[in-house]
Amino acid sequence: MRARRAHIDTYQQAVVYMRSDCDVCRAEGFEAQAQVEVINGQHRVLAILHRVDSDWLHHDEIALSDAAWKVLKVHEGVPLRVRHPQMLESxxxxxxxxxxxxxxxxxxxxxxxxxxxxxxxxxxxxxxxxxxxxxxxxxxxxxxxxxxxxxVGERLQWPTAPVMDKHCVGGLPGNRTTLLVVPIVAACGVLMPKTSSRAITSPAGTADTMETLAPVTLDVTAMRRVVEREGACIVWGGAVQLSPADDVLIRVERPLDLDSDAQLVASVLSKKAAVGSQKVLVDVPVGPTAKVRSAEAAQSLAHALVTVGAAIGLEVEPLLTDGSQPVGRGIGPALEAMDVLAVLERRHDAPQDLRERALLLAGAVLEMAGKAAPGEGFLLAQRTLDEGRALAKFVSLCDAQGGMRVPPVAPYFAPVTAARPGVVTQIDNRRIARAAKLAGAPRDPAAGATLHVRLGDPVERGQPLFTLHADTPGELRYALDYVHQQPSIVAVKEHT
Missing domain, CATH: 1.20.970.10 (Transferase, Pyrimidine Nucleoside Phosphorylase; Chain C)
Structure with a gap:
């Protein structure tokens, strides 16, 4: 069969297209949705077959999705072999x-x-x-x-110790502390090679947010070069292939909106071990609309993290934190990046909750690393930030990873206002995150939401509670339609 590029984005799933009446389909009995093996010399891929009944594809052609084309390293017209894959014992x-x-x-x-x-x-x-x-x-x-x-993947090793890491189990919009913790810790001389994920069920993952500020798709060689120069990095874990099975599973977990505790533990700790980490701080936000909703659930997850970590040679320290409301103002890659920059630049309008949370976590990492005595890590982290050393390290990190960028701004936005005067009594993490996703985050980096109020704030009728940002008018309307059906995303209780 002659190769033809279909120019169809099927994400990471390899897909091929063949005529239903072509000789190969008829001879091999290939049915729609069958798995087939496609071979180009030393390169091969397992792909899902879509059968075509149209003249846009010739009888002797096989059209490849972008994912299949990339794996096979093929050119137009190159002959490819197609066959049934071997039976899988697994x-x-x-x-x-x-x-x-x-x-x-x-x-x-x-x-x-x-x-x-x-x-x-x-x-x-x-x-x-x-x-x-x-x-x-x-x-x-x-x-x-x-x-x-x-x-089943690579496992990095580093010449110095300890090798520190930090992770948040998620479920808390805007909680982009990693982009602050890493430069603070690295500026204090502690090694912290950080690989991060893209969003699975949230409006932004750490890698999505960092990518609006600097390149994150670095291979292992480039990652090592950055760490050797800066003592840290913030890169997308999917590019370095350190736990490749997890990267494939994440692709399916995203549309299923599934992220169970056991798979979360295996996913997080396999990545930490693979990147060569020795000590890991895990932020576990707990709140009624967070991923972890009760103290009991948090303790169970913390026990699993510590137990599994010890079994694979990692020292894991869970830290249970407040998950009652989003952190910072921005929800979405670029909007969260702007919050991070405001904190690093010590601006007067920087979100203080993000700053304080990042200092708490960075201080705990510094204490785990032996860089600060117990109880003194917060102050060391605070000095590092306030003296500008964290900002200098972050800029240097971005330069080492390919150059610092300016986060994009969405062209369309609309405020969502209070229907009555009163006091903010609840901010639903899950539903405001969904609104940000419907607006286009994280697919559109500039899309998302900006939160204008915190729990306990007094508001007047017509006062903006949050603003939605989108790249297109259609996405903005889509998100607003959802918000109007969910009037208590930000709950306001009238004064009595």
Whole structure:
């Protein structure tokens, strides 16, 4: 079959298109949605087949999605081989898990190998993610899954110790403390090579926000170069392929909107171990509309993080924090980046809650690293920020990663105002995050929401509560329609 580029973006899923009446489809019995193996010399990819009944594709052509085209490193007209893929032994472990069986390390390792090699279809991946959600992995399985994720990828090592890391379990819009913690810690001489994820179920991930300020798609060689020069980095974990199976699973978790505790623990800690971290601080926001809603759930997650961390050689310190409302003002990649810059530049209008939260976390990391005595980390972090050393380190980090950028600004925006005077009694994290996503975040970096009030603030009728930002009028209307159906996203109680 002759290669043809379809110019269709199927994200990370490789897809190919063939005529239903072509000789290969008829001879091999390829059905729509079948998985096929496509080979170009030493390069091969497993792809989902879409059958075409139209003359835009010739009988001897196979059209490739952007993802398949990239993997095969092919050119127009190059002959490609197409065949049925070999049977996957790991699928029996997947079926066993669907029916409730416990899996051991060998079973998880076989699955992770095939997932990392992208041999499983999105249907298989969705079945695996679902079968492991809802408390269906016990502690031993979570440890086995984490080890398997680590073992099918690379594992970096660094010449100095300790190697520090920090992570937030998510669920709190605007909580972009990593972009402050890393330069503070690095400015104090502590090694912190930070790999971060893109958004899974939120309006922005750390990598999405950092990308509005500097390149984050660095390979391992470039990442090492930055860390050797600056003592830190903030890069997208998906580009360095340190836990490749996790990156594939995240692709499916995003549309499913699933992020269960066991998979969260395995995902986070496999990445930390792979990047060579030795000590990890984990921010666990707790609040009625956060990802973790109760003290009991937080303690259970904290116990899992510590236990699994110890099993794979990581010192993990969970820190339970206030998750009752968003952090800062911006919700969305560029809007959150502007908050970060305001804090780093020590501007008078910088969001103080973001500043204080970042100092708390940076101080805890400095104490874990032995750079500050117990109880003195906050003050060291504060001095580092107030003296401008954190800003200088951040600018230097951005330059090392490819150059600092100016975050984009959305051309369309609309305020959402208070229907009555009173006091703000609740800000729903989940629903304001959904509104920001409907406005286009994180796909459109400038899209999202800007929050104008905090819990306990008095407001007047008609006063802006938050503003939606979008790249197109249609997306703005879409988000506003949702907001108007959810009048208590920001709840205002009238004075009595």
């Amino acid at each position: 699928l029996r472990h997947l079926r066993a898990k669907v029916y409730g069986a416990r899996l051991d390390y060998g079973a998880f390792h076989a699955l992770m190998q095939d997932i990392a090699a992208q041999r499983l279809t999105d249907l298989h991946l969705a079945a695996f993610v679902t079968a492991c959600a809802g408390g269906r992995l016990d502690m031993d399985e979570t440890i086995a899954l984490t080890r398997a994720m680590i073992d």
